[in-house]
Amino acid sequence: MAAHRKSRQRSLGGHTVRTAATFALAGAATATAFDGTGHAEPQLTPAQVKAKVDQLYQEAEVATEKYNGAKEKAQQAERRLRTLRDQAARKAQRLNSAREALGSMAAAQYRTGTIDPAVQLALSDDPDQYLDGAAFAERANDRQSATVTRVRNELREIEQLRGAARVELDTLQSRQAELRQYKNTITGKLDTARRLLARLTAEEQARLAADDSTGSDARASRTSAGGPRGGLRATPVSSTTQAPNSRTAAAVAYAYSKIGSPYVWGATGPNAFDCSGLVQAAYRSAGISLPRTTYAQIDAGRRVSRSELLPGDLVFFYSGISHVGLYIGNGQMIHAPNPSSSVRVAPIDQMPFAGATRVV
Structure with a gap:
């Protein structure tokens, strides 16, 4: 019996304990993998990294356009709130003036006292003079009544304005x-994309960047004129001459001048842009006001088919209308792609085409 118990103790102190430790370590590795602090994730190929990063960028851009829309609405609400508060302040000033007038009337009545008009008439040496004075007093009472009404109206309107301000x-x-x-969503997805890219070697990252640039900047005509960063700048040699009018030509020229500018989500220039911010800034330079978001920009003009595209048209991508570029002709556009790429020329078939709009 003792030998049997001793044998069980050896088993517990040997294989069984080692097995338990193995399970514990495996459990810990699984837990850390789920909470993102471990290193148990499978090794991804550069192509898989690129696919994941592109997906994260697209999701971040969806959130960016929602952020842009919410920001625009917040600014509108802020302006309305400021207007309501200004109106309430002006009415409060008028209310204070009316109250001061009422106070003066009340003080005057207190000093002079009040006597029944019939008694005053009976005691008066000059009834005609009294009657003139009574008419004046009646007019004064009318003014007092009007002042009271005005005070009441001002109070009611001020309360309405304050109620509207609370809603705003x-x-x-x-x-x-x-x-x-939206900001948390965007920054979270962009941080994840950066971590994925950081897994690649410098050579792999350069290769992916070159793949993104293929058929884009190299297809743009270049001159030695200083660009956004003092380097080469693509110039609208043929595209602006094909533009249907001077305003679209000006918008295209502006977009060309911004090639090389960094992508920054929520930015509308002049030195950095997101996709809808670039398009908005381009047309703003031509004297045309466009909405802030892709969702609104697609309805800012007349819809045109892909076969009808002309330089200056807005071209939209993805089923959710989350990306936009400025068409420049020959199947090309200028757009602000994502944080890994600066403003550039790219083929419109680089992304799933969703529609186009002609602003002017």
Whole structure:
């Protein structure tokens, strides 16, 4: 019996304990893999990394356009709130003036006292003079009544304005909460994309960057004129001459001048852009105001088919209309792609085409 117990102890102290430790380590490795702190993720090929990063960029761009829309609405709510507060302040000034007038009337009545008009008439040496004074007093009472009515109206209008301001403040705070949510989503996806790219060697990263650039910047005509960073700048040699009017030509020329500028989500220039920010800035330079987001920009003009495209048309991509570029002719566009790529020329068949709009 003792030998049997001793044998069980050896088993527990040997193979069984080692097995338990193995399971514990495996469990820990699994847990860290799920919470993102471990290193158990499979090794991805450069092509797989690129596919994941492209997907993250596209998802971040969807969130960016929602952020842009929420920011625009927050700014509108802020302007409305400021207007309501200004109106309430002006009415409060008028209310204070009316109250001061009422106070002066009340003080005058207190000093002079009040006597029944019939008694005053009976005691008066000059009834005609009294009657003239009574008419004046009646007119004064009418003015007092009007002042009281004005005070009441001012109070009611001020309360209405304050109520509207409270609603606008709630709206503004809701929009600000949306902004924080979208910002967290965007930065989270971009951080994940950066971590994935950091796994690649410098050579692999350069190869992916070259693949992204193929058929884009190299297809643009270049001159030695200083560009956005003092280097070469693509110039609208043929595209602007094909543009249907001077305004679209100006928008295209502006977009060309910004080639090489960095992509920054939420930016509208003059030194950095996101996709819809670049298009908005290009047409703003031509004196045309466009909405801020891709979702609104696609409805800012007349829809045209892909076969009808002319330089200056807005071209949209993905089923959610989350990306936009400025068409420049010959199947090419200028766009702000993503944080890994600067503003550049690219073929419109590089992404799933969703539609096009002609602004002017």
